[in-house]
Amino acid sequence: MSPATDIGLRAAVAWGIIAFGAPAVAAERGDAARGQALYVEYCSQCHGGRGEGWGWGEKIPPPPVPIPDLSNAEHMRQLPDQYLFEIIKEGGEAVGKTRFMPAAERVMSDERIWDVIAYLRSLSRRVEVPGKQER
Numbered sequence: 023m024s025p026a027t028d029i030g031l032r033a034a035v036a037w038g039i040i041a042f043g044a045p046a047v048a049a050e051r052g053d054a055a056r057g058q059a060l061y062v063e064y065c066s067q068c069h070g071g072r073g074e075g076w077g078w079g080e081k082i083p084p085p086p087v088p089i090p091d092l093s094n095a096e097h098m099r100q101l102p103d104q105y106l107f108e109i110i111k112e113g114g115e116a117v118g119k120t121r122f123m124p125a126a127e128r129v130m131s132d133e134r135i136w137d138v139i140a141y142l143r144s145l146s147r148r149v150e151v152p153g154k155q156e157r
């Protein structure tokens with residue numbers, strides 16, 4: 023097998039896991055540290071510094087729909103990785119929500135989106151399992 027084919031195959035296997043396998047494993051694949059930098063740049067204005075909600079303060083009015091608390095473990099537990107991936111990549115309307123949640127596909131590759139998801143998961147994991155060493 024040529025090296026190029028080998029890499030393509032490995033990518034396909036990896037995406038197979040992400041698309042069909044255990045959601046928890048998919049989030050583990052992303053790099054939460056890299057995801058945090060992206061989150062701060064592209065998401066924190068609306069979702070707050072740590073996912074808690076509106077971060078623009080008084081500068082502009084908040085969107086006319088509530089901003090979900092992405093740091094709430096109870097809430098996040100109910101959202102599968104694949105759902106997070108779709109709404110982040112394609113925006114709110116792709117999953118039946120509103121366009122006030124913008125699509126990130128123009129500014130992030132799929133791999134970077136998984137990094138952001140890994141970071142989002144780390145926000146609630148800290149609340150959920152206080153004893154676990156996650157840094």
Ligand code: HEC
Nearest residue numbers: 064065068085087089090110114119120122123124126138
């Ligand atoms: C312009 C403001 C804005 C930006 C920027 C933004 N979001 Fe959102 N996001 C929203 C709003 C508003 C909603 C709720 C949409 C609705 O209910 O229709 C939302 C919903 C979500 C949800 C769904 C949560 C749930 O409970 O279903 C996730 C996940 C999410 N955003 C992640 C992100 C990530 C990650 C980024 C950065 C890549 C980001 N958002 C950037 C405004 C924003």
